[in-house]
Amino acid sequence: MPHAERGMAVGLFGGSFNPPHEGHLLVAEIALRRLGLDQLWWMVTPGNPLKSRLELAPLADRLAMSEKLVQDPRIKITAFERTLETSYTAETLAFVKARNPHVNFVWVMGADSLKTFHLWQKWREILSTFPLAVVDRPGSTLSFLSSPMARAFGHARIDEDDAGVLWKKQAPAWTFIHGPRSALSSTALRAKADSKS
Numbered sequence: 001m002p003h004a005e006r007g008m009a010v011g012l013f014g015g016s017f018n019p020p021h022e023g024h025l026l027v028a029e030i031a032l033r034r035l036g037l038d039q040l041w042w043m044v045t046p047g048n049p050l051k052s053r054l055e056l057a058p059l060a061d062r063l064a065m066s067e068k069l070v071q072d073p074r075i076k077i078t079a080f081e082r083t084l085e086t087s088y089t090a091e092t093l094a095f096v097k098a099r100n101p102h103v104n105f106v107w108v109m110g111a112d113s114l115k116t117f118h119l120w121q122k123w124r125e126i127l128s129t130f131p132l133a134v135v136d137r138p139g140s141t142l143s144f145l146s147s148p149m150a151r152a153f154g155h156a157r158i159d160e161d162d163a164g165v166l167w168k169k170q171a172p173a174w175t176f177i178h179g180p181r182s183a184l185s186s187t188a189l190r191a192k193a194d195s196k197s
């Protein structure tokens with residue numbers, strides 16, 4: 001697990017990164033800037049519990065590709081969930097918080113994940129423990145209004161103009177960040193690679 005100093009604001013950005021792409025990088029940079037973060041942990045998951053692992057590249061490959069793509073020293077690439085032997089974010093977050101009680105964490109994800117967030121294990125607990133930042137993605141712009149999570153926790157959404165203080169907020173608190181968008185996806189990149197081979 002990366003090291004963070006007491007009092008820092010740290011974004012946690014989990015993903016399959018199968019493969020990583022510029023869209024991920026855009027989310028990471030938007031989160032660092034708009035949320036006023038000191039660091040962002042790019043957490044390569046052993047496997048999303050809601051996705052098939054049939055097409056999933058080995059963790060070591062996804063880690064190596066992420067390291068090649070990311071140049072910003074504030075972004076820390078890690079796969080520590082492998083040693084926790086869990087793919088469930090709620091378990092990861094409980095562990096991270098117990099190890100870093102004086103660090104301010106924010107969970108960061110793209111808007112497509114907001115649509116299915118209510119299917120995650122202990123999603124209400126996650127939201128009641130950690131502030132959450134959602135970054136817009138083509139095809140999912142209205143998820144901040146229509147998703148089951150947004151409906152259930154609409155009262156906890158803060159204006160994106162206040163995104164810079166989200167890390168200080170008592171959970172539940174979340175925001176939806178608009179800005180430059182990328183239409184890139186790992187699925188499209190895998191399909192392109194398959195068509196060439």
Ligand SMILES: Nc1ncnc2c1ncn2[C@@H]1O[C@H](COP(=O)(O)OP(=O)(O)OP(=O)(O)O)[C@@H](O)[C@H]1O
Nearest residue numbers: 015016017023109110113136137182184185186187
């Ligand atoms: N172009 C993008 N714009 C905004 N968020 C994105 C974008 N691509 C990925 N994300 C977000 O990054 C995180 C990791 O995504 P993931 O690694 O699953 O990439 P993906 O492109 O969505 O992959 P796949 O197509 O295999 O589902 C998720 O929170 C996802 O919402």
Ligand SMILES: O=C(O)c1ccc[n+]([C@@H]2O[C@H](COP(=O)([O-])O)[C@@H](O)[C@H]2O)c1
Nearest residue numbers: 014015016045048050088089090120121
């Ligand atoms: O904990 C869950 O139930 C859960 C369900 C779906 C996704 N996640 C996490 O969400 C992050 C994004 O996953 P992905 O595949 O969309 O890149 C990654 O860290 C996953 O482990 C977590």
